[in-house]
Amino acid sequence: MNSGVSTAALAAAAVRPDIAGGNAEAVRVGVIGYGYWGPNIVRNLSALDRCDLVSVCDRNANALKRAQKTYPAVHLTTDFMEVLHSPDIDAVAIVTPVWTHFELAKAALLNGKHVFVEKPFTSTSAQAEQLIELASQKNLRIMVDHTFLFSGAVRKIKELVDNGTLGQLYYFDSTRVNLGLFQHDVSVLWDLAPHDLAIMDHIIREQPEAVVATGGNHFNDLADMAFITVYYPGNITAHINVNWLSPVKVRTTLIGGRDKMLVWNDLEPDEKIKVYDKGVEISNGQSVYDLLVSYRSGDVWGPKVDATEALKTELEYFVGCILDDKTPSNDGVAGLRVVRLLEAAEESLKDRGRIVTL
Numbered sequence: 001m002n003s004g005v006s007t008a009a010l011a012a013a014a015v016r017p018d019i020a021g022g023n024a025e026a027v028r029v030g031v032i033g034y035g036y037w038g039p040n041i042v043r044n045l046s047a048l049d050r051c052d053l054v055s056v057c058d059r060n061a062n063a064l065k066r067a068q069k070t071y072p073a074v075h076l077t078t079d080f081m082e083v084l085h086s087p088d089i090d091a092v093a094i095v096t097p098v099w100t101h102f103e104l105a106k107a108a109l110l111n112g113k114h115v116f117v118e119k120p121f122t123s124t125s126a127q128a129e130q131l132i133e134l135a136s137q138k139n140l141r142i143m144v145d146h147t148f149l150f151s152g153a154v155r156k157i158k159e160l161v162d163n164g165t166l167g168q169l170y171y172f173d174s175t176r177v178n179l180g181l182f183q184h185d186v187s188v189l190w191d192l193a194p195h196d197l198a199i200m201d202h203i204i205r206e207q208p209e210a211v212v213a214t215g216g217n218h219f220n221d222l223a224d225m226a227f228i229t230v231y232y233p234g235n236i237t238a239h240i241n242v243n244w245l246s247p248v249k250v251r252t253t254l255i256g257g258r259d260k261m262l263v264w265n266d267l268e269p270d271e272k273i274k275v276y277d278k279g280v281e282i283s284n285g286q287s288v289y290d291l292l293v294s295y296r297s298g299d300v301w302g303p304k305v306d307a308t309e310a311l312k313t314e315l316e317y318f319v320g321c322i323l324d325d326k327t328p329s330n331d332g333v334a335g336l337r338v339v340r341l342l343e344a345a346e347e348s349l350k351d352r353g354r355i356v357t358l
């Protein structure tokens, strides 16, 4: 596949000295891709204090017409090389289809630009590894857009898990189903599951041991429904259900711990998270048949969840990481962990649920 990036055209460029030295006041950003998701990135970047939105690029001239109406002062181009070669741009946001991420990100890094790239990071783990290596050689930042990690709900869940409120984790069980939107180039696994895999990875923070995936495709050779199970050490099981053939939209995650259990319903306008003081207590008898099981059913609590738009928080963090020379938590390495899980899930799915060890 060719995204149109000619390797010969790529010149190695130095990072702006004031950025490298931590003296710059704002990061100058160019955005490539103004389709469905790009406008959200552009809107948030344009409103940030420590960011100058310099350029928006889309090879589709109609997309640029839409951009021009809202951002008349921003430079517009159909040629991404203009963005990548511009001395007035420090960082590039890549908001194009998955199969173009690698070549565009590679070209951006070779031209000395920091990279904000959409999920999933790349189409293969080998590509992700190459980009991580290149960024490290050039002392540039990569951030992968795992948007949900910056939502108030996920930040609250992480706090509750990390401060021990839930106790020892038993399971993570996420459902992300709706009717469509069918993608032309990727399966539902590569389109929707990156969200849940990134959230799971962020919350569980263990190295997964194995993956099992099943699913089906009903219109072409790309799966339109998938059920993924990820096994972790410590008897933690994660399960993700993604489906483009659901009559209703569901965005619900259950997380069970020894001490508390929680339900996150992202479609709830208020009280997205409910924490249940419910659980099971076992007293061991002489044999397994003598297990004394008692059930605990206490209070239900709805913690306050910050309603700030996740993308605003994330892009503010991206700009801060560049100006303050910090490695983002959702860096290329975090993106690679998700791509590895996607590859393993795809391998298992093709083989009708064969267990794939990691």
Ligand SMILES: NC(=O)c1ccc[n+]([C@@H]2O[C@H](COP(=O)([O-])OP(=O)(O)OC[C@H]3O[C@@H](n4cnc5c(N)ncnc54)[C@H](O)[C@@H]3O)[C@@H](O)[C@H]2O)c1
Binding pocket: 003, 004, 032, 033, 034, 035, 036, 037, 038, 057, 058, 059, 060, 063, 078, 080, 095, 096, 097, 098, 100, 118, 119, 120, 145, 146, 147, 191
């Ligand atoms: N983080 C999220 O919640 C979220 C949500 C939706 C989509 N995404 C991701 O965003 C990316 C884009 O998805 P989308 O739904 O916006 O796709 P889209 O097809 O609607 O838009 C992509 C745009 O990129 C343009 N484009 C493609 N190649 C180009 C190139 N070489 N130069 C210039 N322009 C180019 C296309 O013309 C198109 O307008 C995907 O990686 C997707 O997974 C993320």
